[in-house]
Amino acid sequence: MKKPVMLSFVALLIGGGVSHAQSAPNWAQNYIPSPREWHDWWASKMDVNGNAGNLVINGQTLSDFAAGLLTSVGDKLDKDNGTATGLSVANPTSTGRASVLYNVNGSIVWELGSDAANADAMILGRYVSGVYKDNPISVDLASGLVTVPDGLTASTLNADTIVGNVSSSTVTATGASTARTLADRALSVTDVRDYGAVGDGATDNGAPFTNAIAAAEADNLEVNFPYSSKGYVVNTGTFTNKMLGRFNFNGNVLSGAALGTPGTGAGVLNSLYTNPWLIVANTKEEIDPAALTLPSSGSALIGHAVECLPNRPNTGDTVTTKRMVSCLYAGADTGTGGASGTNYSMEVRNDVLNLSSNSGAAYEIDLNFNGKVLDGGISRGLFITGGGAAGNTTSSVAVDIQHNDYSGGLLPWSTGISVRDATVSYQAYARSDGSGFLFQGYNSAETEVASIDTNGYAIFAGIATSASYTPTSSSTCTKGAVMNDDSYAYFCTSAGTWKRIALSSL
Numbered sequence: 001m002k003k004p005v006m007l008s009f010v011a012l013l014i015g016g017g018v019s020h021a022q023s024a025p026n027w028a029q030n031y032i033p034s035p036r037e038w039h040d041w042w043a044s045k046m047d048v049n050g051n052a053g054n055l056v057i058n059g060q061t062l063s064d065f066a067a068g069l070l071t072s073v074g075d076k077l078d079k080d081n082g083t084a085t086g087l088s089v090a091n092p093t094s095t096g097r098a099s100v101l102y103n104v105n106g107s108i109v110w111e112l113g114s115d116a117a118n119a120d121a122m123i124l125g126r127y128v129s130g131v132y133k134d135n136p137i138s139v140d141l142a143s144g145l146v147t148v149p150d151g152l153t154a155s156t157l158n159a160d161t162i163v164g165n166v167s168s169s170t171v172t173a174t175g176a177s178t179a180r181t182l183a184d185r186a187l188s189v190t191d192v193r194d195y196g197a198v199g200d201g202a203t204d205n206g207a208p209f210t211n212a213i214a215a216a217e218a219d220n221l222e223v224n225f226p227y228s229s230k231g232y233v234v235n236t237g238t239f240t241n242k243m244l245g246r247f248n249f250n251g252n253v254l255s256g257a258a259l260g261t262p263g264t265g266a267g268v269l270n271s272l273y274t275n276p277w278l279i280v281a282n283t284k285e286e287i288d289p290a291a292l293t294l295p296s297s298g299s300a301l302i303g304h305a306v307e308c309l310p311n312r313p314n315t316g317d318t319v320t321t322k323r324m325v326s327c328l329y330a331g332a333d334t335g336t337g338g339a340s341g342t343n344y345s346m347e348v349r350n351d352v353l354n355l356s357s358n359s360g361a362a363y364e365i366d367l368n369f370n371g372k373v374l375d376g377g378i379s380r381g382l383f384i385t386g387g388g389a390a391g392n393t394t395s396s397v398a399v400d401i402q403h404n405d406y407s408g409g410l411l412p413w414s415t416g417i418s419v420r421d422a423t424v425s426y427q428a429y430a431r432s433d434g435s436g437f438l439f440q441g442y443n444s445a446e447t448e449v450a451s452i453d454t455n456g457y458a459i460f461a462g463i464a465t466s467a468s469y470t471p472t473s474s475s476t477c478t479k480g481a482v483m484n485d486d487s488y489a490y491f492c493t494s495a496g497t498w499k500r501i502a503l504s505s506l
Contacts, residue, residue, distance in 0.1 A: 107130040108127045108130050167181060167182050168183065187219070192226075195215070197225075201230030205233060222248060225250055232253075239269040240269075242286060244286050245286060249282055270284065272284070287304075367380075438454060439451060465482070469484070469485060470485045470490075480492060
């Protein structure tokens with residue numbers, strides 16, 4: 001096994017044992033000089049031609065010293081196909097200085113010597129068929145920087161910094177079975193910096209953004225805009241709000257002429273095509289589920305889906321008879337700083353459906369009766385509730401229905417609330433303290449024209465009964481009912497008892 005031996009020997013020479021500097025060239029017995037000491041001392045003994053034949057070490061010529069050294073080291077080397085490998089000292093033309101050579105069957109394989117181009121570096125030269133090929137590894141003695149060639153193969157590589165092209169190197173993810181190149185893994189997310197983007201608040205990023213988004217669209221990847229405190233300027237390029245993909249803006253400030261004017265409803269890129277007045281600060285996703293083909297007429301295409309498996313008892317709960325599960329949660333806080341004359345509004349959700357020539361629903365809630373509920377609870381299609389500290393009464397509306405055109409003019413709903421197939425279409429309960437109203441109605445001048453208080457007393461600007469009804473002796477009624485026909489007005493004074501008054505007498 002040549003490679004472990006060579007690496008161990010090289011480690012001895014370039015990584016060496018700990019030593020203490022000595023000024024005399026005759027090092028004490030068993031003294032291990034450092035790589036720097038070896039290099040400096042050895043280089044100082046070279047003549048102008050790089051020869052060291054007359055070098056004397058502890059009274060021995062270099063040849064005799066090297067022979068003894070090689071004999072000592074050679075005894076510890078592994079065998080190569082049954083033939084002992086060997087080391088020698090020579091002066092090949094590859095470095096211009098004396099080197100230590102590693103031989104196999106009389107042919108030079110590796111060379112450890114000083115780098116002719118950099119006196120502060122040592123190289124590990126490679127030979128093919130005894131002929132110098134190149135020096136794939138160079139060690140800078142001052143900095144410790146190791147330079148390796150393209151195509152280096154190693155099972156383990158420890159380094160703070162690797163300089164060079166490693167994009168073709170393959171990596172297998174933990175637990176995976178297939179290796180992928182680093183270049184392929186880097187493309188899992190498109191980073192605008194890989195296309196030249198600079199977040200300095202001044203450089204135009206039109207071309208980098210255009211190229212990054214085009215690359216991401218081609219492979220359906222997300223585009224990442226790494227955070228920069230100075231933001232990104234985009235003055236050139238053509239961007240729209242319908243470019244498909246996931247955009248991670250990461251709270252960056254994007255500015256520039258190419259982004260349009262969100263303040264006038266003409267923002268692009270980090271604005272929305274359904275509402276170009278808005279600016280997306282963090283994550284935006286443009287998807288196109290309608291581009292897919294439906295397999296059958298009973299199916300529907302969904303852009304995003306989140307499902308929860310059924311809630312069920314869990315014996316590990318502290319209270320095993322009660323548990324609540326929510327599939328999704330979205331929360332916010334309006335913050336502080338509000339005062340008279342300010343308007344710091346906050347919304348947890350803002351759903352928009354723009355109607356064109358197709359109908360639609362901005363929100364659909366399906367409550368399917370697939371089983372009989374046995375716990376006695378009330379199931380709700382929409383549940384609006386809340387809490388708060390006692391005394392914090394504020395102006396609030398649980399459901400507010402409005403509609404206007406973009407300039408604030410009249411563009412009303414056809415129907416505000418429509419209820420069908422309900423046992424009770426409308427149900428209102430009085431406040432627990434008995435105050436307030438069950439109903440209040442206002443005209444367009446915001447003047448109250450009708451009300452029903454919590455006792456059921458009603459005030460109306462007028463009442464018109466549209467159905468003609470003439471009770472008979474067998475007619476039943478509820479006390480307080482009022483009906484009329486063309487001649488009489490009828491009043492139910494008690495259950496089943498009608499009294500009438502002629503309209504001509506009124």
